[in-house]
Amino acid sequence: MVRAVRDVSLSVGRGERFGVVGESGSGKSTLLRLICGLDRPTSGEVLVEGRSIGDQPARRLVWLRQRLQLVFQDPMSSLDPRMRVHDIIAEPLVSQGIGGDHAARVGELLGRVGLDPEAARRYPHQFSGGQRQRISVARALAPDPDILVMDEPVSALDVSVRAQVLNLVDEIVDGLDLTLVFVSHDLSVVRHVCDRVAVMSSGEVVETGETERLFAEPGHDYTRSLVAAIPDLRAALAGRSAEDLARGVGPAS
Amino acid sequence: MSGAGDRTVLAVEGLDVGTGHTPLLRDVTFSIARGERVGLIGESGSGKSLTALAVMGLLGEGLHARGDVRLSGRTPATRNLLEVGEREMARLRGDAVTMVFQEPMTALNPTMRVGAQVTEVMRIHGTRDTAGARARAVELLDQVGLPDPAHLARSYPHELSGGQRQRVVLAIALANDPALLICDEPTTALDVTVQATVLDLVVRGVQERDAAMLFITHDLAVVATVCERVLVMYGGRIVEAGPVGEVFADPRHRYTQGLIGASDLAGERGRRQRAALPTIQGTVPPAGRFPDGCVFRSRCAHATDECATLPGWTPRREGDGPGQGSAPGEVGRAAGYACFHPAGGAA
Ligand SMILES: Nc1ncnc2c1ncn2[C@@H]1O[C@H](COP(=O)(O)OP(=O)(O)O)[C@@H](O)[C@H]1O
Ligand code: SF4
Ligand SMILES: [Mg+2]
Numbered sequence A: 001m002v003r004a005v006r007d008v009s010l011s012v013g014r015g016e017r018f019g020v021v022g023e024s025g026s027g028k029s030t031l032l033r034l035i036c037g038l039d040r041p042t043s044g045e046v047l048v049e050g051r052s053i054g055d056q057p058a059r060r061l062v063w064l065r066q067r068l069q070l071v072f073q074d075p076m077s078s079l080d081p082r083m084r085v086h087d088i089i090a091e092p093l094v095s096q097g098i099g100g101d102h103a104a105r106v107g108e109l110l111g112r113v114g115l116d117p118e119a120a121r122r123y124p125h126q127f128s129g130g131q132r133q134r135i136s137v138a139r140a141l142a143p144d145p146d147i148l149v150m151d152e153p154v155s156a157l158d159v160s161v162r163a164q165v166l167n168l169v170d171e172i173v174d175g176l177d178l179t180l181v182f183v184s185h186d187l188s189v190v191r192h193v194c195d196r197v198a199v200m201s202s203g204e205v206v207e208t209g210e211t212e213r214l215f216a217e218p219g220h221d222y223t224r225s226l227v228a229a230i231p232d233l234r235a236a237l238a239g240r241s242a243e244d245l246a247r248g249v250g251p252a253s
Numbered sequence B: 001m002s003g004a005g006d007r008t009v010l011a012v013e014g015l016d017v018g019t020g021h022t023p024l025l026r027d028v029t030f031s032i033a034r035g036e037r038v039g040l041i042g043e044s045g046s047g048k049s050l051t052a053l054a055v056m057g058l059l060g061e062g063l064h065a066r067g068d069v070r071l072s073g074r075t076p077a078t079r080n081l082l083e084v085g086e087r088e089m090a091r092l093r094g095d096a097v098t099m100v101f102q103e104p105m106t107a108l109n110p111t112m113r114v115g116a117q118v119t120e121v122m123r124i125h126g127t128r129d130t131a132g133a134r135a136r137a138v139e140l141l142d143q144v145g146l147p148d149p150a151h152l153a154r155s156y157p158h159e160l161s162g163g164q165r166q167r168v169v170l171a172i173a174l175a176n177d178p179a180l181l182i183c184d185e186p187t188t189a190l191d192v193t194v195q196a197t198v199l200d201l202v203v204r205g206v207q208e209r210d211a212a213m214l215f216i217t218h219d220l221a222v223v224a225t226v227c228e229r230v231l232v233m234y235g236g237r238i239v240e241a242g243p244v245g246e247v248f249a250d251p252r253h254r255y256t257q258g259l260i261g262a263s264d265l266a267g268e269r270g271r272r273q274r275a276a277l278p279t280i281q282g283t284v285p286p287a288g289r290f291p292d293g294c295v296f297r298s299r300c301a302h303a304t305d306e307c308a309t310l311p312g313w314t315p316r317r318e319g320d321g322p323g324q325g326s327a328p329g330e331v332g333r334a335a336g337y338a339c340f341h342p343a344g345g346a347a
Helices: A028-035 A058-067 A085-095 A102-112 A117-121 A129-141 A159-175 A187-193 A211-216 A221-229 A233-237 A242-249 B048-056 B086-092 B114-124 B130-143 B162-174 B192-209 B220-226 B244-249 B254-263
Strands: A017-021 A068-071 A147-151 A179-184 A196-201 A204-210 B008-018 B023-033 B037-041 B064-071 B097-100 B180-184 B212-216 B229-234 B237-243
Touching: A017 A028, A017 A187, A028 A147, A028 A179, A058 A068, A068 A129, A085 A102, A085 A117, A085 A129, A102 A117, A102 A129, A129 A159, A147 A159, A159 A179, A159 A187, A159 B254, A179 A187, A187 A211, A196 A211, A196 A221, A204 A211, A204 A221, A211 A221, A221 A242, A221 B192, A233 B220, A233 B244, A242 B192, A242 B220, B008 B048, B008 B212, B023 B048, B023 B212, B023 B237, B037 B048, B037 B220, B048 B064, B048 B097, B048 B180, B048 B212, B097 B162, B114 B130, B114 B162, B130 B162, B162 B192, B180 B192, B192 B212, B192 B220, B220 B244, B220 B254, B229 B244, B229 B254, B237 B244, B237 B254
Parallel strands: A017 A179, A017 A196, A068 A147, A147 A179, B037 B212, B037 B229, B097 B180, B180 B212
Antiparallel strands: A196 A204, B008 B023, B008 B064, B229 B237
């Protein structure tokens, strides 16, 4: 049997900003799919607000969709190119049978993510990458969830746009009292966003801890090499070379 | 050409690239000396890759280049590479000038064993005979840190990991001891631990050969780690250039300042106190939609009416007039910026 993730135990508190970091193949995406009820664990349990999501068929998970929403890395492939922005953002309201004035709600959400209400009439391809990510965030916020799960939401963005989107994440998580699960391969981004972080490697969580503690005193060898490998502007200007980065990683990776 | 010292390997002057109606690169001027590692940074759509492709003579159909691009170092300086024919360019590519792209599979032949691909580049350029090239290929694969290179040489690209493939590409790029290595986002698709190793190998590879390097990336921390000098590009123009330590510690152009602010996730004292990150407003416009005058003025918080005219090049240090740089590699616009209302400069 192939185990994509193994013996993972985690808990995320209400209102927490929780990061999951790891390199490709570490099991981050599998863990994320389990958390969101998109896949079932072979054994073990996922509880959201005390309710198990593992033992219910997908159609019974409407309550989960209302409480937990997802934002993906690539807004181009997660936004239907043939749908207008209004319909994209209103889609969770429609599929969950949430009534009310959808047009007003969409307008409000667009404002919340920093887009013009006029955007509702346009199509995804008429927006830049950063704006499309704002549209994805607006859609995720539509059913008024408690938990936002983001999968590499800024990995495809340039630094200036990344900063804009990270600021938006800050604003909405604080402003709406959300619980955030933020999955990324980029430890610097996770450090900026999250209070606590789990480090994954080969399907296991090798270390969990408060973000700053984990940076200052990584407890696991893998975390140590991950932290040591991150290029850093200030450290580089102070003389840290590529050789130093590689030495921190150790032989053969 | 301006006073290129003996050590100049690449001299680019007044390079313009465009389609029939849309200018994509404007007046790109820089040079790189032997043994010098120069970074080229900017957001996507700034023109970094086009700069590399123009130097390599790989601009696609429909793109026109004007200006002067010369390569020296190993042989006497070439003629203007924008004017030599494809046959002469093909002789230089893979030999005197080589390139590593972001995606290693674009450079590898999927149906050929990797050892044979390293061997081939030496045979094509006649730098070694067959037996010599085979032995050298294994040495090169060893130098880029591949385990059991004699065995690995018999693998096909698909049998290797992304990081291993990029090492093979690097071995091919270094095989003929190029005078100039161009890397375009070579580690962007790699995991951070693999990136660290590959960056180390790239730097070692060029240092051992005293080769010049142009290193393209959107990651400022990577440039600061790998390069000595940096060129900042926006809207198809080089808007600032200078030693990495000076440009990053004391940026003068408002675009450079904005880029550094937006990338600085760690903040002044390690962790940021959850203050909003500084951002640059808006996004990079599509080609042909950059404003006249200063290309950055549609996003710049410091723009004035004056910025509607093209800002000239101001040397970072007085006396370093255009074309008067004295240190190695300091030809023309080695250290300066093009901005009417520059930041910093206090120190
Ligand atoms: N063959 C081409 N024809 C027309 N426009 C092009 C072509 N190649 C690149 N461009 C445009 O030139 C600009 C600069 O591109 P590029 O050099 O790839 O930027 P970077 O590498 O900095 O991301 C972009 O707007 C791009 O769309
Ligand atoms: S020239 Fe003007 S618009 Fe351009 S960067 Fe300087 S201040 Fe901003
Ligand atoms: Mg590019």
